[in-house]
Amino acid sequence: MSKSLNQVISTLERAGGFASAQEVYSNLRKQGKTTGLATVYRALQKAVSEKSVDVLRKEDGEALYRLCTTGHHHHLLCISCGKTIEIEGSAVEKWANTVAKNHGFRAVTHVVELSGLCAKC
Amino acid sequence: MSKSLNQVISTLERAGGFASAQEVYSNLRKQGKTTGLATVYRALQKAVSEKSVDVLRKEDGEALYRLCTTGHHHHLLCISCGKTIEIEGSAVEKWANTVAKNHGFRAVTHVVELSGLCAKC
DNA sequence: AGCACAAATGAGAATGATTATCAAAATCAA
């Protein structure tokens, strides 16, 4: 187990199991680590190929990495004040799996993001 | 209605309603059009904001543009061959609205994309 | 320990998609 892989994984844990490569990198630097950006990408790739992390895409195409073991959640974002709420979605998980099966798909991941105006805005 | 928008739309039609911005651009050039890359992106952005085209992401993060045939729907995308299935999601719509209400949110929109490997891949 | 060799690392360059800039060209109004 390489050192950098552990650092990246624990950074993802600290971030709530959800961060971009660039965020992981800058978090490590803030902690005084000298880890390079290339190493962060390498560790993330390895983690992904080992299925301990999976990848989502933001709307702008940037990759977001997430620990697989952590029960994953979705977000409800206020487009006015930026407030974000993490939400459970077991109903969605089931629906996604059902739809995937019905069409013969395997290894299906899903992206679900909700956005609107929160109570205060 | 701008000329470039029409050119881009008909290129998408010819491509089976599915192509990257770079592909649209090179197809136009092959047809002898002098359309610039920036114009292609502008036309695609406009089409997306008008909901006549929607956007998916390949595994590497590149955007794929696609003519929107029906109203609101979601996608099941094969990350290997690019095959796309449009799916109904009334269950998801209801879930999204319920979650939004529970947190006092209004005017909530949602993004739901499923991706994985299709039966052939 | 000392040595040879493979793997991991970090810095910076290279890549590729996307966006921003800006002057020239097309369109429009009067």
Next chain:
DNA sequence: TTGATTTTGATAATCATTCTCATTTGTGCT
């Protein structure tokens, strides 16, 4: 036709990601 506004194309800039390579670190062996 004028002048104003919009659209366009070329090119530069941006940003995430990947590649390169010299250096460091780790490992096995004696």
